[in-house]
Amino acid sequence: MNEFFLANNRSITIGDITIHQLCMHNFDEWFTAASEVKKYLKTHSDEIDTRFLKAHISHVLTLLSKSAHLEESALISMAEASESLLIQLVGAMIKVNDAFFSEKESKRKRRRKTQSSEVDQISWFDTFQFLIESGHRHGDIMQMSYGAFTSYLKAAQKQRSQNLLTNTHLMRAAQHAKDKAYTKLTDELKPSED
Structure with missing residues (x-):
């Protein structure tokens, strides 16, 4: 579908x-x-x-x-x-x-099953919290179909990875920038007042 x-x-x-x-x-x-x-x-x-x-x-x-x-x-x-x-x-x-x-079991899930440490186990509450941090509400998550749930979860994971990559690039740019270049970079990142 x-x-x-x-x-x-x-x-x-x-x-x-x-x-x-x-x-x-x-x-x-x-x-x-x-x-x-x-x-x-x-x-x-x-x-x-x-x-x-x-x-x-x-x-x-x-x-x-x-x-x-x-x-x-x-x-x-x-x-x-x-x-x-x-x-x-x-x-x-x-x-x-x-x-x-049709969902295939991911390699990550298989690895998780073989780990003995409960500390590394991800619970449903962790997964729900991840979606809540991405803007979803608990009640809405509970009413989602399984397909919508997994699709939103993949989208949130993709967005998180993209945000981490962007932050990494910004940290590196800021670290190597001279004072003027750093000021220019921060000015470009500020929201416009249009």
């Missing part, structure tokens, strides 16, 4: 059922099920079929209940009535939440 799909928290409708993006406010409720489905898809190249449903029906029902905002009992009734509809819904749920299902 494209960036505007993620940013606007859009959904897909199949018949009269709307499949929404999975959100951060209930991340703890859907993450385990989504991880199991993701592992399966990694080795079975997006095969959504009867074999997949039988192997992961509890995970599928959990994910569909979170993304379609339906009770699991209603989903069970639908699955019993039409397996093809269930397969369509699962396909749409995976497509809408492509940001999670």
